[in-house]
Amino acid sequence: MKRIVILISGRGSNMLAIADACAREGWPAEISAVISSRPDTCGLRAAAERGLHTAFIDHRQHPDREAFDTALLQKIEGHAPDLVVLAGFMRILTRPFVEHFTGRIVNVHPSLLPAFTGLHTHRRALEAGCKMAGATVHFVTPDLDLGPIIAQAAVPVLPDDDEASLAQRVLHREHVMYARAIRWFVRDELMIEDGIVRHRSGESQLF
């Protein structure tokens, strides 16, 4: 059984999609813990209601980013995870933290990377006149929102879209894609060569 620790900061809808798929599809894995960077988030409450182990680590209780990341790393390692899943975790992580988990930490970002790293991705896609938008699941490297791409979901931008409607359409696809990407990981179905991630049996990595 692979052990998964999921990090969240708020709503936690991707975390719930992953936990549900893990249970429904009988992955060879368990969600060992859901850890939030903020206390009392609705994601944390929903995880607890499902019987998952929950914890939070409040960044305001730590003097700087290094101290926070050190405490977070210790909390995560207490669960000896095979995989750390960033699911709407809105903290920039330090290089030592990311390097500690190299090859076993993944993220979902709400854009078609490498376009629109950082914040307000849907607003920026609309302002740029993009005709496609989407989300990306990738291995985490010290470069913010970059790293080998595991899967991408592309959705059309509709003429009357605003930021909220586009975000909602992308989020639905994130849930399906992120759960599938993690299933691939826990089943050892991914390989990486020269920074390119491929599915061993050629399953489509486009959603």
Ligand code: GAR
């Ligand atoms: C998701 O849309 C995710 O792509 C985004 O935050 C949202 C979290 O929603 N992540 C980032 O922006 C990370 N850079 P959720 O808490 O309901 O899963």
